[in-house]
């Protein structure tokens with residue numbers, strides 16, 4: 167092999183290492199040790215969603231029990247959980263991830279992996295919230311897919327892409343749960359029913375706000391023959407306060 171070829175090979179390996187390893191913390195930007203993506207102090211201060219959560223939708227609630235939304239109308243998803251409460255640095259990570267910092271999928275998937283192993287052992291396949299072709303072209307990637315693909319790789323669970331999004335939906339930021347449901351109706355379509363028949367599917371997404379997006383996808387998957395569905399997200403918005411005001415949040419799921 168010529169010297170030049172050696173050099174090219176070496177440069178390629180360095181580039182690959184740079185791409186998959188962190189030199190600074192993805193939260194505070196301080197230097198990290200080898201194989202760390204988030205420094206120890208940020209790991210401690212991130213708003214982990216590990217206190218009192220609704221056993222169904224997994225959102226943070228004030229006191230133990232099923233949240234009022236789930237009591238009123240439970241999701242078609244058997245169990246949903248999120249790694250973090252959608253606030254502070256966790257919310258910022260999700261927003262950065264959706265607004266161009268694509269590389270964060272590795273870090274976020276790594277943070278989600280323990281929860282996947284602990285809470286979703288029953289799932290036999292992983293899937294994601296599809297985007298319309300146009301929306302994906304605009305952003306350059308589907309963040310839900312990137313997380314699902316990495317988690318499938320890390321967990322050894324099969325990755326499935328049985329569904330497509332057929333039409334664009336309006337931004338959901340200012341919509342309540344019922345309006346969100348109306349807005350989403352019929353937007354997802356399962357193109358390969360045989361992929362999902364009889365399976366227990368874990369849907370991966372970035373944020374859960376009311377759960378309307380993942381629930382619409384889940385309903386479509388269940389109608390296509392899936393046995394059960396679950397949801398794992400990076401963050402979830404705490405159940406809205408009794409006065410009915412939603413905290414500041416990004417649009418749910420893949421809405422623009």
Ligand SMILES: [Zn+2]
Nearest residue numbers: 191194205208
């Ligand atoms: Zn840090």
Ligand SMILES: [Zn+2]
Nearest residue numbers: 220223233236
């Ligand atoms: Zn709930």
